Every structure is written in C-alpha cells, then in structure tokens.
Amino acid sequence: MYLFYLLAITCPEGFEFDECTAPCPRTCGNTDEISDCDLPCVAACRCPVGKFYENGKCINKEECPCEYEGKKFDENSTVKMDCNLCVCKYGKWVCEKQECPGTCTILGRNSIKTFDNLDYTIEPVSCRYTLVQSKSTSLELKISLEFGPCSSPYLDEFNCSTGLKIETANLFAKITKKGFFVNGNYRSDNSFFSKEIIIKQASSLFYVVDGLDFRILHYAGAQTYITLKSNYRGLVEGLCGNFDSNINNELVSRTGLLVHKTKFAQEFIAFSCFAPQRDDVESEPCEVNINNEDEAKKYCSYIPFSKQFQYCFEIVPYQKYYDQCMRDMCVSEIFNPNAMCVALQAYAKACADNGAIINWRENSTLNEVCSLECPVGSGQIYTECGSLCETTCHELSQPLTDCNSESVFGCRCPNGTLLNNQKKCVKIEYCTCFDKYTQLHYDAGTSLRRKGDDCVCTRGKWICQEAKEEIICPKNQIWSMNATSCQETCATLSKPEKCVFFSNEYEGCRCEKDLVMSPNGSCIDRDACPCPYGETWMMPKSILKIGCKELLEPGVAIWFTSPQSNSPTHASLESTLNDDDDDDDDDVYVVSGETTCWASGDPHYFTFDGIHYTFEGDCEYVLTEAVDKTFAITIKNIKCGFPAVTCTKDVVVYLLNNKIHFVMDKIPTIDGVKISDRGIATSGFSIKKSDFYYSLFTNIGLTVQWDQGTRVYVHLAENWMGKVQGLCGNFDRDSTNDFMSRYESIERVPSAFAHSWRVFDCPMVPQNKPENNVHPCVYNSIRKQWAMESCGTIKKGPLFASCRNILPDNVVKEYYEDCLYDACGCNLGGDCECLCTAVANFATKCATNGVPVNWRSSELCVDQNDICVSVAQDLDCVENDESFLKTLRRPLSRYLQASGKI
Incomplete structure (x- = not known):
C-alpha cells in the first residue's frame, strides 16, 4: 500500500513522499486508528494526513466505501438488511430503524431455531408440543406441533411431526400431510379465506397461513416457518422461545431458571398427554446408529461440496444444515436419502430468501435422488x-x-x-x-x-x-355488510366459550352492536333476555321453584340461586376462592448488570450479549472499544496450528493514555516498562497477579483478566450498555445484532464481521467455504480419538455433572466443540496447554453459574504450565526415540502408547 522508491522520488498523483513513515497505512478499513504500528519507519510515498488509502488512491473519509458480506459498496449504494433499507454514507451504513419480524423454524425431524436464533434439538415423545403461545389477551394465538411414530424414511422407533395446529380467538385449524381442517371441517379445495386469516396451498408442498400479525409456511413433516410481527415481541412462550432478542434466556423455565432442553420441552407438552420425564443426556444419532454414519456422510456431503451451492456460502452458512442432515440421516432407513433432501431443500430455501437462487436440480444426481413428480394433468x-x-x-x-x-x-x-x-x-x-x-x-x-x-x-x-330492489330485514334487525355466523343470541349468553365462525363475513341481516337476538328474532338488550327452561323461555325476573330451591332469572339468561336459598351465592364463592389464593413468590432468575466477553484458544469468542463463535484470523483486531474512545482492547491472533489455526496470544489495552501489553510467555508491560510480580496501582487503574491470572481493575467499570496464555476476559459494568463495539458486540442486551460490523452492517457470517474490525489492513480469511472450514480433527486425525476422550469430560462423566445439570445443553456442546477444535488444531507446540485452556474455560463458565468444580488432577491438567510438546510430525520416525517419549509427559503420550500408535 505504500510505494517505495530507491532512485527517483516521484510519487503518483495524490501521494506525497516521506523519509520516515510508518509501514502500516491508514485505510478506509481502519479510519479510527487506535493501535501503534510496531514496525520501523521507512522512506516511501504515502497519503497526505487526513486522507486514506483505498484501491491504489488517496481519498477523503467521506468517499470511503462500505463493506457488507465481504464485498465493497460505493457511496450512496443501497442494500436490504433484514427488513431495513441501508444507504452507504461516509463509509458507514445508515439504516432504517424498523423493528423487524422474527422467524422460528422447525426443520427435518426435530431441529428448532428460535425467534432469537438459538439452534437446538429435542427428542420428542408421541404428543403435542406448543411452539408459540401468546401471553397477551389482545393477541390470542397458539401454534402446536403434534408428534407420533415416524414413517419412512425415518426409523419407526423415533417420533416425527404429524400435524400442525393453529388456534386464534375465532378459529382453529389443523394441517396434516393429507390436507387441512378448519373448525373440524375438511377443506377439499385446500383453501380458507376469512377476515382474520387466510390458509391456502402455496405449492404442492407448502401451505401458507396468513394471519393479521403472523405468517406460517408449513411443509408437512419437513419444514415449518413461523414469523411474528414485532408487536408479539416479548409476549410469547413455547419451544420457539420468548422473542425478546436475548439468546441467553431462550431455555428459561417458568420458574425463571435456565434448564436443560428436555426439561424445557417438558413444560410445553399438552396436558392431555402422558409423557414420562426423559433423561437429560441425549446421545448424538450418529453415535448410536454408527452403521448409518458412512451413508449419512456420503449423502450429506452434497450440501458443502456441490458446486450449485457455492454461491450461497458467503451469504448463508451451510454448517447447521449439514449437521441437520447428519442427525436425520443417522435415524433413517439405510439407503433412503430423503432426510438429506429435506436438509438440502431447507438450505436452498434459506439461500433463496436471502437473494441467492440455487438451481440445485441442475445436478442430475441430486435431481434423481430427490425426485419430485408434479400432479399429473394439473399443468403444474x-x-x-x-x-x-x-x-x-x-x-x-x-x-x-x-x-x-x-x-x-x-x-x-x-x-x-x-x-x-x-x-x-x-x-x-x-x-x-x-x-x-x-x-x-x-x-x-x-x-x-x-x-x-x-x-x-x-x-x-x-x-x-x-339491484333495484329494497331489502327488508325481519323484526328490528338491520342490513350489515359484515354479518357472521356468530350473531350473539339469548341462547349463547350462558355459553362460556367464545363463538367460532366457520366462514368469512358476509352481507345480511343481524342485530345492531350491543344488542342480542331474542328467541322470536327481535333485537333486545342483554338484560331483557328470557331464561330457558326445557323447551320454553321464561321472562326476566321470573322465579322458578325446583324442589327446595328457588331460582331467580335476573335478566341475563342465566339462573341464579335466590338469596333466600341456603346455597352459597356466586359472589360468596368468588370471595372464598380469593381467600384461598396463596401468595406464591416464584424464584426469579435475575441477570446482574455486569456482562462478560471472552476470547479463548484457537480462537473462540463469546460476546457481551451471549453469541458464541469461532474465527480464524491472523491479524490484529478490536476486541472491544468504547464508542467515545475512553478505552480500547485489541488482540493479535498468531498461527499455532497447521494449516490455518490461530490463537489469541497478544492483548493490548489502551486506557487513560497508557498502553498495557499482555503477551504470552512475557512479563506484561505498561508503556514498555515491565510490571513486577507485586503488580501496580495508579489513580485510574491497578494490575494484580494471581496464580493463573493478571487482572486489570479500573474505576470506569472495566475489568480485564488474562490467563498468561490464550484466554482473555473483559467485564463491563452496566454503565457501558450500548456504548461499546468490536468483536465482543455492542452490549445492548440484543443478541440478534451482535455481528454489527465497523461499517454498521449486521453480518451473517463471523468471518465478514470479524474482518471489519481489523486494526490494520490485512487479507480477509474466508471461512464459509468447505475448503476453508475443515475441522482440525480431520487434518490431524491422529489426535481425534485422544481429543474426544480428553474433552469428553465436559459433556459426560461425573466430573462436571453438577454443572451440566444447570446449563442448557447447547452451551455444554459449544464448549465441548471448542475443546475438540483446540485439542486437534494446536499442533505447533503447546498441545496440552490448548486442551487445558479449553477445559478451564468451561470450568470458569460453571463457576460463574454457581457451580465451582475442582477439576485438575494428575490425569487432567495438573499444572497449567506443564505443556506437552507437539506430535504433529511423522510418528513412525520417532517410534524408537525414547527421548521423544519422555517429552510426551501428559495424557496424549499415554493415549498414543496405550493405543499402539507410538
């Protein structure tokens, strides 16, 4: 980016020569410089002060392009992000501020994504589960999914969805593979239209249910998409979550506690079903049905490796659809690829909904495997x-x-x-x-x-x-343009349930508003209604004597016991019920004002608002910074594994005009001066050292902890809410916008998001294509079994059992996957350190949730500094090298020896 000349000093137009300029140029990607360039100055042509290098030119800040999904957009370009239109201005996206709808999806046999983007699975019993239920009386809605024994292609020992049920204030509908029913009536024409709701067949596979503030797309047994408008936000419950933009409380039970997904799902089973409590631990399908795994991999590999899908990888990550495919194929009949087709179709739909149309049926093999015949003679x-x-x-x-x-x-x-x-x-x-x-x-x-x-x-x-004719209504009824079958009559006043009308509103005769129809067809006040007795009607204020009781008709078409009777009145009964009410104070889970972000291992991140992700970048990035530049924390990722694994080994904190530098295997420094073991204290901050951490405390609500290796924790007080940015997110209690880039776009994939927070310009590390996303345990297969056994203590066994009981299983799985990634990937030295750091990170999660675990032992990470050497070399060459065997002092060496690998 700088132009170097040894002879003639003539700079291109717009540049100027400098005898000593930093070789780290300011570009549109780092207009707000917060980090020093550590390289020595050079003689070179550079951009004048106030201008930025971009694509071979020096330009003003307001001319800088914006970035989105890894592409650059010129000023005044527009893109649609979710439901908001955004315009590129001065290198930033300026977007509309509309509250967007939220969508919950149920894919395949049992894969759920909540409105707030939590992905999880359930192992359903044969019963009906509530997906969405409104907690607001003004937004009456309940959506349920029925499960029963699976049919082909799935094994019948499992349960699959068999029907979708929708209930609103005036209607209930059920959709099955055979068609749909409205208020118990089968709709042979596959359509229903009313003022409140429309149900129709949108294609040979999909039904669409369109309500006033919701929409459902349902492909029976395969895909369900439930979209709610923003007025439902925070007012729903069910397996689809609470729609409050907080991914951390999706599996909160009605007692206010985070629970395992099976206990959470148990709360939303229909009361009419008997469902025995299931065990919390659920095995992965491919671990149980190992004979299906090879066949599953064969078919599911079409998703990442078919050229038809490559265009979409940068827009919609494919991994969750591949995982869904593997889970469902492993509970399918051998050689039946239908579950793969369902996952592939779901990914293609996600791509299409985001503007990437994938004509995957151009692949003749896929078209044959996932064949679909249109109805004969229909012309479709x-x-x-x-x-x-x-x-x-x-x-x-x-x-x-x-x-x-x-x-x-x-x-x-x-x-x-x-x-x-x-x-x-x-x-x-x-x-x-x-x-x-x-x-x-x-x-x-x-x-x-x-x-x-x-x-x-x-x-x-x-x-x-x-027509030129007069319409005369009977009695005192009036002609109405919106009459319904729900005309209230004296006969319906005593019914507790609301009327449900079977068809659309129509034009016809009916009573005026607030009047009801009497038995003779006239319209009267409610209080004037007679009371039914057998086949007759008795006038208001009538007294009816039955045995020893006298019943009074007060004028509301309901008989009440006369005050002279000995039976309790309705009012006294209500008083009795109220007296019996208990003051039940449920335990409520309260989230404190402080929040934590961390970076750990190879490297994995957890944002302030709870998004867990992995990003392999080998540059310097903004971990978090105050929008007003009060502080900034940057991290450098350094290569620690082949071929592309990087670790966080260099952390810099900029605070109160000080530069505090934490580097692995070195003593921390402040402005280049080493910190003693006793730490340091100033008027604005202090640094203390413990056995495992250096801790930076400040008086502005910021605390930083560094484990002297590859972990860093950043704690912020509530006063920083909405005032920070970077890889840690913006701390606004909304996890759906955590991937907010430097350009103020909300990215879909971690690599595009993280790359935008580079400090100095560097190549983007793509991670969305299969060739860039190969798991380290595939590259380093010799480590896989050892890694699975060593990391297995996180999700199985007694050591962390008490912790797993209070954590959602998706959280446990994320830490286990981090551990596998690190244990297999860290192959350039520090093998056991990477493993132990991952386990320690999970132990920290347990401790912060009130379950400290004394987990270190002679078998597992007895000493954080006792680091194994790498075995990423040809083990055959060291088979008889006893000095090499002595250096393998930790579990990896014992595993390799026991398995005969060395």
Missing part, C-alpha cells in the same frame, strides 16, 4: 423460488399482503396461470369465482344474484351491480 411445473402471491383463482378476490418477502419451492402453475378449484392450471380469464354465501365455486362468465346484487364471475372476481 416445479419452481425453486415461487412467490406466495396469487397462486389460486380463489385468492384473486382476497390476496395476501406483503407476499413477496418469502418464497417456497414445489410444483405450481406457470406464470400467467392460476390453480382453479378443480386443481388445474388455467389462464386468469378462465378462473372460477368463489361465493362466500353458498360456499361454492362458479365458472367464469356465470351470472348470480348475490344478496340483492346482480353479479358476473369475471377473471376470478365477482363484478356486481346494485
């Missing part, structure tokens, strides 16, 4: 990315709103045609019309008298002219 064709808009003739008169935001795959009618009631594709001019009064379909051109109007079926709609 397969479409990978079909709109939800106008797919049937029926909906021409009542179209969906906002139907272009999502897509579905499957068979559907070609452009210019729609599906009629006989399930055939026809041109719009031949579309049938649906009459909501008769509940029948009529051919195009049909004339019909509809509630006094003369109507003709034209292009799927009724075109009507007002």
